[in-house]
Amino acid sequence: MYQISTGFCVILSLFYGCSANFHQEHSTVEVNCNPKTSGTITFMFQISSTGANCLLIAKQTEVKHNANSKKYSGHIDSNGNLNVKIKYFAKRTDSGLYVCATMNNNKLFFGEVTKIQGVPDPVTQGPKMIQTTLKPVVKTTMIKQCVCDEKGAKPMLKCETWIFTSLVGGCGLFLVLLIATIVYCNRLRTRRCPHHYKRQPRGPPAGHAKMPTSHF
Known part of the structure:
Protein backbone atom coordinates (compact mmCIF):
# COMPACT_ATOMS: atom_id res chain seq x y z
CA MET A 1 0.00 0.00 0.00
CA TYR A 2 2.91 2.32 0.76
CA GLN A 3 4.30 1.67 -2.71
CA ILE A 4 0.97 2.59 -4.31
CA SER A 5 0.76 5.87 -2.39
CA THR A 6 4.34 6.75 -3.24
CA GLY A 7 3.75 5.94 -6.88
CA PHE A 8 0.67 8.20 -7.02
CA CYS A 9 2.61 11.08 -5.48
CA VAL A 10 5.36 10.69 -8.06
CA ILE A 11 2.82 10.56 -10.88
CA LEU A 12 0.99 13.65 -9.70
CA SER A 13 4.21 15.63 -9.31
CA LEU A 14 5.72 14.65 -12.66
CA PHE A 15 2.85 14.13 -15.06
CA TYR A 16 -0.03 16.31 -13.92
CA GLY A 17 1.14 19.08 -16.25
CA CYS A 18 1.28 16.85 -19.33
CA SER A 19 -0.80 17.47 -22.44
CA ALA A 20 -4.42 16.44 -22.19
CA ASN A 21 -6.80 14.72 -24.56
CA PHE A 22 -10.07 16.63 -24.85
CA HIS A 23 -13.32 14.77 -25.40
CA GLN A 24 -16.92 15.78 -25.93
CA GLU A 25 -19.56 15.19 -23.30
CA HIS A 26 -21.17 11.68 -23.45
CA SER A 27 -18.62 10.45 -25.98
CA THR A 28 -16.81 7.07 -25.83
CA VAL A 29 -13.21 7.23 -24.63
CA GLU A 30 -10.63 4.41 -24.72
CA VAL A 31 -7.61 4.28 -22.43
CA ASN A 32 -4.80 1.87 -23.29
CA CYS A 33 -2.48 0.45 -20.66
CA ASN A 34 1.18 -0.01 -21.63
CA PRO A 35 3.06 -1.19 -18.55
CA LYS A 36 6.83 -1.32 -18.71
CA THR A 37 6.93 -4.74 -17.10
CA SER A 38 4.38 -7.51 -17.24
CA GLY A 39 3.03 -8.85 -13.99
CA THR A 40 0.55 -11.18 -12.48
CA ILE A 41 -1.97 -8.45 -11.62
CA THR A 42 -2.75 -5.26 -13.53
CA PHE A 43 -4.53 -2.25 -12.04
CA MET A 44 -6.17 0.70 -13.81
CA PHE A 45 -6.37 3.86 -11.70
CA GLN A 46 -8.08 7.18 -12.17
CA ILE A 47 -6.40 10.08 -10.35
CA SER A 48 -8.34 13.29 -9.90
CA SER A 49 -8.38 16.22 -7.54
CA THR A 50 -10.45 14.19 -5.06
CA GLY A 51 -8.00 11.27 -4.93
CA ALA A 52 -7.23 7.94 -6.62
CA ASN A 53 -9.83 5.41 -7.68
CA CYS A 54 -9.16 1.87 -8.85
CA LEU A 55 -11.43 1.20 -11.82
CA LEU A 56 -10.42 -2.32 -12.95
CA ILE A 57 -8.26 -5.19 -11.81
CA ALA A 58 -7.07 -7.79 -14.33
CA LYS A 59 -5.54 -11.13 -13.40
CA GLN A 60 -4.37 -13.05 -16.44
CA THR A 61 -7.55 -13.12 -18.58
CA GLU A 62 -10.03 -12.25 -15.85
CA VAL A 63 -11.16 -8.63 -15.45
CA LYS A 64 -12.80 -7.48 -12.23
CA HIS A 65 -14.78 -4.25 -12.11
CA ASN A 66 -14.30 -2.13 -9.04
CA ALA A 67 -16.24 0.78 -10.51
CA ASN A 68 -19.58 0.99 -12.30
CA SER A 69 -19.66 -1.79 -14.88
CA LYS A 70 -22.38 0.01 -16.85
CA LYS A 71 -20.06 2.93 -17.46
CA TYR A 72 -16.65 1.24 -17.67
CA SER A 73 -15.67 -1.88 -19.58
CA GLY A 74 -12.29 -3.58 -19.81
CA HIS A 75 -10.62 -6.29 -21.82
CA ILE A 76 -7.18 -7.76 -22.27
CA ASP A 77 -5.71 -7.60 -25.76
CA SER A 78 -3.48 -10.15 -27.46
CA ASN A 79 -0.37 -8.62 -25.90
CA GLY A 80 -1.79 -9.05 -22.42
CA ASN A 81 -2.42 -5.34 -21.90
CA LEU A 82 -5.50 -4.05 -20.13
CA ASN A 83 -7.62 -1.60 -22.10
CA VAL A 84 -10.42 0.42 -20.54
CA LYS A 85 -13.39 1.96 -22.34
CA ILE A 86 -15.47 4.79 -20.89
CA LYS A 87 -18.88 4.28 -22.48
CA TYR A 88 -20.22 7.80 -21.92
CA PHE A 89 -17.75 10.43 -20.83
CA ALA A 90 -18.78 12.94 -18.15
CA LYS A 91 -16.49 15.91 -17.87
CA ARG A 92 -17.23 16.55 -14.21
CA THR A 93 -16.48 13.02 -12.93
CA ASP A 94 -14.24 11.42 -15.59
CA SER A 95 -11.67 14.18 -16.12
CA GLY A 96 -8.25 13.39 -14.66
CA LEU A 97 -5.19 11.16 -15.02
CA TYR A 98 -5.44 7.49 -16.02
CA VAL A 99 -2.54 5.18 -15.34
CA CYS A 100 -2.07 1.41 -15.09
CA ALA A 101 0.31 -0.49 -12.88
CA THR A 102 1.46 -4.12 -12.80
CA MET A 103 2.57 -6.03 -9.75
CA ASN A 104 5.57 -8.32 -10.03
CA ASN A 105 7.47 -9.71 -7.05
CA ASN A 106 5.52 -7.40 -4.73
CA LYS A 107 6.60 -4.36 -6.73
CA LEU A 108 4.47 -1.98 -8.75
CA PHE A 109 5.53 -0.86 -12.20
CA PHE A 110 3.56 2.08 -13.60
CA GLY A 111 2.90 2.62 -17.25
CA GLU A 112 2.35 5.79 -19.23
CA VAL A 113 -0.01 8.44 -17.88
CA THR A 114 -2.98 9.55 -19.97
CA LYS A 115 -4.63 12.84 -19.17
CA ILE A 116 -8.27 13.15 -20.19
CA GLN A 117 -10.36 16.29 -19.96
CA GLY A 118 -13.64 17.53 -21.31
CA VAL A 119 -13.93 20.20 -23.95
CA PRO A 120 -13.91 23.60 -22.23
CA ASP A 121 -17.21 25.41 -22.13
CA PRO A 122 -17.51 28.29 -24.56
CA VAL A 123 -16.60 31.55 -22.98
CA THR A 124 -19.32 34.12 -23.26
CA GLN A 125 -17.78 37.49 -23.68
CA GLY A 126 -19.56 40.28 -21.96
CA PRO A 127 -20.16 43.62 -23.54
CA LYS A 128 -17.00 45.53 -24.19
CA MET A 129 -16.45 48.50 -22.02
CA ILE A 130 -15.71 51.52 -24.13
CA GLN A 131 -13.79 54.13 -22.24
CA THR A 132 -14.66 57.63 -23.17
CA THR A 133 -12.97 60.78 -22.04
CA LEU A 134 -15.33 63.56 -21.17
CA LYS A 135 -14.26 66.88 -22.57
CA PRO A 136 -15.00 69.99 -20.54
CA VAL A 137 -17.87 71.94 -21.99
CA VAL A 138 -17.16 75.64 -22.30
CA LYS A 139 -20.25 77.78 -22.34
CA THR A 140 -20.10 81.18 -23.98
CA THR A 141 -22.62 83.83 -23.05
CA MET A 142 -23.35 86.59 -25.51
CA ILE A 143 -24.21 89.90 -23.85
CA LYS A 144 -26.62 91.88 -25.91
CA GLN A 145 -25.95 95.57 -25.99
CA CYS A 146 -28.82 97.93 -25.40
CA VAL A 147 -29.38 99.94 -28.53
CA CYS A 148 -31.19 103.17 -27.88
CA ASP A 149 -33.72 104.21 -30.42
CA GLU A 150 -32.77 107.78 -31.18
CA LYS A 151 -35.63 108.15 -33.61
CA GLY A 152 -38.20 107.27 -31.00
CA ALA A 153 -40.81 109.68 -29.68
CA LYS A 154 -39.41 112.41 -27.46
CA PRO A 155 -41.34 113.83 -24.50
CA MET A 156 -43.38 116.93 -25.36
CA LEU A 157 -42.51 118.76 -22.14
CA LYS A 158 -39.18 118.91 -20.43
CA HIS A 195 -72.32 148.85 14.43
CA HIS A 196 -69.09 149.18 12.56
CA TYR A 197 -70.97 150.33 9.48
CA LYS A 198 -72.91 153.59 8.96
CA ARG A 199 -76.71 153.64 9.25
CA GLN A 200 -78.90 155.72 7.03
CA PRO A 201 -80.96 158.46 8.98
CA ARG A 202 -84.63 157.84 9.28
CA GLY A 203 -87.00 160.37 7.64
CA PRO A 204 -89.95 162.06 9.50
CA PRO A 205 -93.12 160.19 9.61
CA ALA A 206 -95.76 161.02 7.08
CA GLY A 207 -98.17 163.87 8.00
CA HIS A 208 -95.97 165.31 10.69
CA ALA A 209 -95.16 168.94 10.32
CA LYS A 210 -91.73 170.13 11.07
CA MET A 211 -91.52 172.31 14.04
CA PRO A 212 -90.15 175.69 13.29
CA THR A 213 -87.11 176.68 15.07
CA SER A 214 -87.12 179.90 16.97
CA HIS A 215 -84.12 182.03 17.21
CA PHE A 216 -83.66 184.21 20.04
Missing part, protein backbone atom coordinates in the same frame (compact mmCIF):
# COMPACT_ATOMS: atom_id res chain seq x y z
CA CYS A 159 -38.64 118.36 -16.74
CA GLU A 160 -38.18 122.09 -16.04
CA THR A 161 -41.54 122.85 -17.63
CA TRP A 162 -43.26 120.21 -15.49
CA ILE A 163 -41.74 121.63 -12.30
CA PHE A 164 -42.58 125.22 -13.17
CA THR A 165 -46.14 124.33 -14.12
CA SER A 166 -46.64 122.49 -10.84
CA LEU A 167 -45.35 125.44 -8.83
CA VAL A 168 -47.53 127.93 -10.69
CA GLY A 169 -50.59 125.74 -10.26
CA GLY A 170 -49.90 125.33 -6.55
CA CYS A 171 -49.43 129.09 -6.05
CA GLY A 172 -52.60 129.89 -7.98
CA LEU A 173 -54.61 127.44 -5.92
CA PHE A 174 -53.19 128.88 -2.73
CA LEU A 175 -54.08 132.42 -3.86
CA VAL A 176 -57.65 131.43 -4.69
CA LEU A 177 -58.04 129.80 -1.28
CA LEU A 178 -56.64 132.90 0.39
CA ILE A 179 -59.07 135.23 -1.41
CA ALA A 180 -62.01 132.96 -0.65
CA THR A 181 -61.01 132.88 3.01
CA ILE A 182 -60.80 136.68 3.21
CA VAL A 183 -64.19 137.17 1.57
CA TYR A 184 -65.79 134.59 3.82
CA CYS A 185 -64.36 136.17 6.93
CA ASN A 186 -65.53 139.66 5.90
CA ARG A 187 -69.05 138.43 5.41
CA LEU A 188 -69.08 136.81 8.81
CA ARG A 189 -67.81 139.98 10.47
CA THR A 190 -70.43 142.08 8.69
CA ARG A 191 -73.24 139.95 10.02
CA ARG A 192 -72.02 139.81 13.59
CA CYS A 193 -70.80 143.41 13.99
CA PRO A 194 -73.27 145.80 12.24
